[in-house]
Amino acid sequence: MQTVSTQTLNTGFKATLVDWGFSGTFAGYLADFSSLILILISSIIVYYIAKFIINKFLKRLVERSVSKWDDHLYEQKVFTRLALLLPALVLNVSLAPSISKYPEAIKYIELGVHLYMTWVVLMVIVSFLNAVYHIYGDLDMSNAKPIKGYVQIGKIVTWVVGGIAMISVLIGQSPLTLLAGLGAMSAVIMLIFKDSLLGFVAGVQLSNNKMLHIGDWITMPKNNTDGTVIDVSLVTVKVRNFDNSVSCIPTYTLISDSFQNWRSMGEAGGRRMKRSILIDLGSIRFTDQLILENLKEKKYIDKDRTVEPGTTTNLGLFREYLLGYLRSIPYLNKDASIMVRLLQPTENGLPIEMYGYYTPTDLAGFEDFQASLFEHILAGLPEFGLKAFQRPSGRDVQMSPVVSE
Numbered sequence: 001m002q003t004v005s006t007q008t009l010n011t012g013f014k015a016t017l018v019d020w021g022f023s024g025t026f027a028g029y030l031a032d033f034s035s036l037i038l039i040l041i042s043s044i045i046v047y048y049i050a051k052f053i054i055n056k057f058l059k060r061l062v063e064r065s066v067s068k069w070d071d072h073l074y075e076q077k078v079f080t081r082l083a084l085l086l087p088a089l090v091l092n093v094s095l096a097p098s099i100s101k102y103p104e105a106i107k108y109i110e111l112g113v114h115l116y117m118t119w120v121v122l123m124v125i126v127s128f129l130n131a132v133y134h135i136y137g138d139l140d141m142s143n144a145k146p147i148k149g150y151v152q153i154g155k156i157v158t159w160v161v162g163g164i165a166m167i168s169v170l171i172g173q174s175p176l177t178l179l180a181g182l183g184a185m186s187a188v189i190m191l192i193f194k195d196s197l198l199g200f201v202a203g204v205q206l207s208n209n210k211m212l213h214i215g216d217w218i219t220m221p222k223n224n225t226d227g228t229v230i231d232v233s234l235v236t237v238k239v240r241n242f243d244n245s246v247s248c249i250p251t252y253t254l255i256s257d258s259f260q261n262w263r264s265m266g267e268a269g270g271r272r273m274k275r276s277i278l279i280d281l282g283s284i285r286f287t288d289q290l291i292l293e294n295l296k297e298k299k300y301i302d303k304d305r306t307v308e309p310g311t312t313t314n315l316g317l318f319r320e321y322l323l324g325y326l327r328s329i330p331y332l333n334k335d336a337s338i339m340v341r342l343l344q345p346t347e348n349g350l351p352i353e354m355y356g357y358y359t360p361t362d363l364a365g366f367e368d369f370q371a372s373l374f375e376h377i378l379a380g381l382p383e384f385g386l387k388a389f390q391r392p393s394g395r396d397v398q399m400s401p402v403v404s405e
Helices: 002-019 024-064 069-075 078-083 085-098 103-137 148-171 175-183 186-192 194-208 263-267 289-297 314-328 363-384 394-399
Strands: 217-220 225-232 236-241 246-250 271-279 339-342 350-358
Touching (some): 024 069, 024 085, 069 103, 103 148, 148 194, 148 225, 225 246, 289 314, 289 363, 314 350, 314 363, 350 363
Antiparallel strands (some): 225 236, 236 246, 271 350, 339 350
């Protein structure tokens, strides 16, 4: 029906031009050209009608929908780019009957239409992959297993296959013939896409082995990186450092080199504290009644605590007090180990170590907590008759009395 109507309009317009005094040849050319222009205008009108329907009615349906996947399909212009196929379909159906007398022109126009349709299909696939990435990003598992690298690989494959298809249309050869020729250029292709291929392999290993998630705090001294992972792509991993600078690390570097991931710190119940202080061996002695009464008065130990002479040291009382003090701190994880222990004595004194897990994982709060704790310990040592070990300095030598012979 379309063929009959097109030919009828063409013939009628040509007859009208002849009646107006134009020659038959010129009237034929002008009628055919006018038919071509009319078909082009009709295809453009069809596209804008489809676009109006998408933006007017389909948008309302998407906004009223409870699910989010259709929102991402609309935002990534999947439907709008699909509408770009309509002008090509109109041209493909109506063009040949209208200018059937010009086979060479039909050949080149159809070639252009096929290239256009291939390009539109590529754009639709890329938009769909973008929508899939955003739909997956709404899931809880998206940070644990990012798919940005896979999406980028999908885009590369799409453009490569699309490029081969467009070249095969231009030269009139089968895509399999081009692929056979590309096999001989595999070494060159491997060289060009080396970073992408290495990044893809690294991304698969990072994802499958759960080595890296978005939001993880990682440390990589070799690359001067110490911060939070904000993006994992095919080629690079972006890390926002604590000074708000951004480090871009090649994805494959995270497989070939070592890095430290602090995610397990939060999973273990907090940031581990494992610090020690050196006690002067000369200040350790058995507790006498004077020290005991002083500690009870200042509430370092319970007032009902009794100590038999020659059985308890001031260091033992200090360890007992320090363990109770650590257990009273609300930010230490009570379900994890909290210890105060003595290490092997050294020539620099006796190390006494504090061990526990600080539940807030922020670095600033943790460092402030450790500083306050050790300030408290250093200030409390004299109350127990203890001294922290410190190597003598030049001032200590100057202030020491000179013993005359």
